[in-house]
Every structure is written in C-alpha cells, then in structure tokens.
Amino acid sequence: MYSRFDVTILGNSSATPTKDRDPSSQYVRLGPHSILLDCGEGTQSRIHEFGLKLQKISVICISHLHGDHFFGLPGLITTMSLYRRIDPLLIIGPEGLRDILMSLIAAGDSELSFNIDFLTTQTNQSEVIFKHQDFQIQTVPLNHRIPCTGFIIKELGPIRRVNVDACQERNIPISFYESLKFGYDYFPNNELRIPNSEVTWPLPEKRFYAYISDTKYDEDIIPLISGADLLYHEATFMSDRQDRATDTFHSTAKQAAIIAKKANVGQLLLGHYSARYSDLTPLLEEAKCEFFDSELSLQGETYSVAKDELKITK
C-alpha cells in the first residue's frame, strides 16, 4: 500500500560543478507528485538526462540564494514555458528570489505560459509552509552565511484502510468512510460507539524526508528532523578541514553523521561535496564511524524514503 516516495540526486557538488558532479538539486517523487529541491546550474539538463519529467514538477523549494542552489532556475522556468506549460508552479524560497527571477525573465521581454506563485521562507522559526492533502512541506532554519532553510517533506493522507464488509455489517454510511480513513470512530447514536479499529485496517506509518542543504553543525535542527526516514545532510568537507567547514558555515561528514545519530533517523545521505574530493569513499567511512546507516548520495541515483523494514536503496 506504500506509494512511491523517493529522491533522485540531480547534483551534489558544492559551489562549482566538477567533471562528475553538478551543483545541488534533487527530484523528489511522492505518489503522483514531483517536487524539486534546489536548482543549481544544469538542473534541467540532468532532469532530461535521467529521464525525469520536467513538467510534472509542481513545487520548487530553494534553500538559499547562493548560485549553486538556484542559478539553474531561470533556464528551467524558461524551458517549462517554451514547452507551453499551463499548470501553475509554486516556488518556495527566500526573500529576493521572486524579484531576481522576474527581472531575468523581463530582460528577455518574455511572457511565461503559466503562473508562478511564490511563498517566502523565514529563517527565525520552522513552519509548515505548504500543505496538500497528500504531503506537507516544512521549513528548517539553518545556520549558514546567508538566510537559508532546509525542507522536510512529509507524506499525509489516510492512516487507515476501510474494511467495507465490516462497515456494511454495521450499517456505517458510505459518507463516513473518509472519516474512517483518518482514524475517527463512528457513533450510530449517543450511546453506541463503533471503534475505528473494528472497521479498518492500519496503513503503513507516514514517512518523511529531511533535506538539509547548507549549514554549519547545528543541533537546533535535531527536534525537527528527529525520526526522519531519510536525512540528506550536507557534508562539504572531512574532519581534517573542520575549521574550514566552520569558517564557511558548512559541515563535515562526521558532523552530518552525529546529527543523524542524535536525530535517530532511518538513513543518512551525504552530499554537497567539495570539489577537492574526487574519491568520496573517505567521507563515507568517516560518517559510518558515527552512524552506520550512512550512504553517499551519487548523481543520477535514486534513494527510497522508506521505513527501516522496507529500506531499499538505489
């Protein structure tokens, strides 16, 4: 009964592209929904290369205004328009993003074929910034050189599956089935209660994915990401460059793993690697010493957001 919930890495390089890695971007599929997290230069080409659907993206979340996280956005939007997109697009990002995008599009004297709605992120506190019946997006204020938020994508929707035979036996009206799916009991009259568990089956627990783009080591995020089924946490450097990481408001692989351990997440994905690392194995080894369920995010690979017992990666 699980619907699809996975993350394809479109880019995992910090600051600049390298021979094998592009700047940050991730394509999240949750049931029928496609959500883009960050949009570094080349994102639209990677979407094409990895056989994903550009026009299916309904929401784009931008963590902050460093170029490696949003310089691909103007081109991606322009291409959506050139291919005559009609559906509106929601962009969630920091203050200033809207003006920058609109000025770039205005410079080309172009009109988009679709509407863009903007929601502005705040960095003073976490908030559920967007809610759909199937999922919600929550911000995670991060500790970076400029205003920056991570994002938590959590599936929503029914938590119980209706046992129709049992309902019919008890004369529960079909109009109440929707409430049953969300765990409500049924009251035929003031004295009688039919417990939800008698007429429904449980559905699997809801999963959630936490995307922590750019941040120095910051335990303040732990309560928010605690119990995430999958955590992507930036790991720009290794521990021998911890001073450099702190100076540039970034994390080491070890720090990412400590956060994962303290937040008791299901699995940790490392990423946002400095261009200095061509072989990433040492970063993984460093992380695994702290948190065994660590994995390298690799460009073009897809990672499931799954409960432990269902974990299937790549």
Place this chain on the structure above:
Amino acid sequence: MYSRFDVTILGNSSATPTKDRDPSSQYVRLGPHSILLDCGEGTQSRIHEFGLKLQKISVICISHLHGDHFFGLPGLITTMSLYRRIDPLLIIGPEGLRDILMSLIAAGDSELSFNIDFLTTQTNQSEVIFKHQDFQIQTVPLNHRIPCTGFIIKELGPIRRVNVDACQERNIPISFYESLKFGYDYFPNNELRIPNSEVTWPLPEKRFYAYISDTKYDEDIIPLISGADLLYHEATFMSDRQDRATDTFHSTAKQAAIIAKKANVGQLLLGHYSARYSDLTPLLEEAKCEFFDSELSLQGETYSVAKDELKITK
C-alpha cells in the same frame, strides 16, 4: 607565421538544451587570447569537459538577453571567483546585463575576487567596441525580437616582418623597426626614401571571424561581414518553416547560406538549431545548395578561422 585563431563550439542549441546540445556559447582562441561569445546555461561545464581554460578568458561578449545566451554567466563568474581569479574581466553586452549580474551576485552576499569592466553594446550602428594590439571586437546590429548584436573578431598587429640584414645594410635604426612592421617607409633624410617592401617580408593577411547569433534574414549585415574567413550564422529552422523563422526573428539554413554567399565569406558554420532537429544533415544539405562551403557546427568541435588556402576544419 600564423598564430592560432579558432572557435570551439560549447553549445549550439536554440532556446532549450537537448540531449546532445547545449545553448549558445563559443570559445574563441586568437594567439594567446581567449574570448567567450555568449554564455548559455552549462557553459562552465562544457569549458571543463572540452579541456579549455576558464581563467584564460579575458573578454566575454553577450549578444542579447534571451536566457539561452547568458543564463550560464552568473555561475561562470562565480566559479572564476571561487578559484581566486585576479585578472580583470571585460564583459561586452546589452544594457541591463550589468545590473542583472550584480543583483545575482549581491543576493549571495558574495564579493568577487576580481574586477569586471562592462561595455554596453548599441544596436543603432556598428562600432569597434574594443581594441587590443592583437585584435579588435566590432559589433553587428542584428534584427531580433529584443536588442541584439553579433560580433566580429578581427586579428590586428604587424602586417610585415622585418628583414634585419636588409635594415642593417641601409642603417635603419632599430627604433624604427616597429613602424616597419606596420608598413611605413623609412626616410633617412628629406630627399631619400627607403620603401618598406625593400626591408620587410609580407605577413599573411589578417583573418576575421563573424558571429551572427540570433537574427531574421537581414542583408544589412552583409557589408560588415563581407569577406569574413569564417561566418557563424544562426540557422534555427529549415526553409519549410520559413514563416516560423520570420515570426520568431530567426533564420533558416538556406537564408544563412544566402547571406554567406552574398558576403563572399570563406566558410559558413551553421548553428543555433531548433530542438526539433535531431538529425542536422538536412539543414546542411539545404545550406550547401546555396553556398557550398557550409558546415554544421557541432558541440565540442573546433573550427579554424583560416584563409582559404590554409583552411583546416575540425
């Protein structure tokens, strides 16, 4: 005695990237100089992929403010800075480009490691907008939907090579050698003249490259590009879509070839292909019917700017 003068195609797609083609950008090498013409998304990655030197670029020319010609510029500049460039960079482009770039860099609260000088192109008349002792860049006003210029890059420098023995026999001072290189005669006194040709050898004729990025068919450019050794002319469509070409201020392969023929250029390179063409051969065939010395520009290939007798392509 020829110094290097060639053009590497970093991208030749119109509007959007395709599986095999990126948006417009070209890397021109002229002797020790590297000049970038347009900078679509992904340009910095292509420079890397094709083994070219990012930091050697001293001048970037942007033809117009459609995204497929400049959305790669912010990322390219940021990367130059991250790798601690010191040399100043000259950017030549339309009004508005400077403000857009500066606002993008300001959004990231970043300071560049080097200075950028801007020169603004005009579209009411052609001008030599930049002159170096080794080359000059001249604008070519084009007929596009928004203000747009092409660029002519012409090599400059000595036209004669000094015959030192002949000069010494005639007691010509070394201080006059520089003038000899540029064709001046020497006057030992008011009555005597030593013709330049007696004491120098000829150097090969100067070459020039014309880059016509986006334009509808426009014979007004012919006097400017007449005699170019290599002409790149956009060929977005084939003739069966001539109406579409005209509506969108673009050219067909046939029209590009007619311009090449009328301008009596050495060789024509086609490019800026619509994403609808996966096989480009029909565009070349169409052009060759009008102008035999036509060739397809292919991404990653390098084309010499050469006098006819020296023409070596790819």
